[in-house]
Amino acid sequence: MALYPSSWEETAARDAEFIHAQLGLPEGANVLDVGCGEGAHAVQLAKLGLRMTGLDNSLALLLSAAQSKELAGIEDDSVVFMHGDMRRLPRDREFDAVVCVGSTFGYFEEEQNRLCLQEMYERLPTGGKLLLHVFNRDFVAPHLPSRSWWQGKRCMVIDEAEMNFFANRLRIHRTIIFDDGRQHEHYMFMRAYTVQDLGKAMSQIGLRVIEVSGSRDTRGRFYGSASPDIWMVAERK
Secondary structure: OOOOOOOOOHHHHHHHHHHHHHOOOOOOOOOEOOOOOOOOOHHHHOOOOOOEEEEEEEEEHHHOOOOOHHHHHOOOEEEEEEEEEOOOOOOOOOOOOEOOOOOOOOOHHHHHHHHHHHHHHOOOOOOOOEEEEEEHHHHHHHOOOOEEEEEEEEEEEOOOOOOOOOOOOOEEEEEEEEEEOOEEEEEEEEEOOHHHHHHHHHHHHOOEEEEEEOOOOOOOOOOOOOEEEEEEEEEEE
């Protein structure tokens, strides 16, 4: 299967509009973007009036994020990027909402994933919202094993994916072929969540699920194995 995103910026903009609508926050609300990567979502959400703090553990991605902010013409502190581990989030303040999108959640072992969720919960005041976006295990599993490829920035990316059904973990062998002929390979392991798994994990730490969507085009509706994604919004009780 060949996947060619028309525009990463366009995709991030559409995601941001969807996230903004789901959160329903007033202008100037403070939001933490956990695992912000190159900062595309944080920048787009800032354009919609939110005050964004983007956190990531990759210095290289944070450098790209700073460049994305500059290219977007954002010069004030409506977007701030910081280096950090999602297993230990900043403890000096609370946020009106925490978002973690793009299947960033689930890269660790079960206990550490639970710790990440607890950390996000503890950064919220009562009534604060957490938004998680992950791929839907029930949608992906029937299509595995699979091979896909897509055009990245000055590179071609080939992903070979298979599922460990006993551990509910997706194993991805990624090969990146750069324009100059260099090649890099690495493996990724991701926890595959069902909507029931994610909802149970949230309720166990004191979050109340208020909305679940199966895609950006079906807000508030989830169609089981027919829905490619899980967009889940929960509120701290």
